[in-house]
Amino acid sequence: MVWLSRKCEKCGKYTLKKEQCPYCGGKVRVPHPPKFSPDDKYLMYRMALKKGGQLSEGDVH
Structure with missing residues (x-):
């Protein structure tokens, strides 16, 4: 699915510009x-x- 709308991280306004x-x-x-x-x-x-943590080698399957 293609999302056309974008949201500015700075001011919070929506736009179609990429x-x-x-x-x-x-x-x-x-x-x-x-x-x-x-x-x-x-x-x-x-x-x-999301937690900001790192994965160790034991975590990878």
Whole structure:
């Protein structure tokens, strides 16, 4: 699925521009959460990034 709208991380306004915010010049991102899947192969990696932790070699399957 293609997401057209973007949200500025700096001012919080929405735009269709993909490069930068036309209002303040800030970085834009897709405001929608990723699609949920109960058998997510990458859950461990996303949780480690969210917590700011690092994965050790024993964590990788």
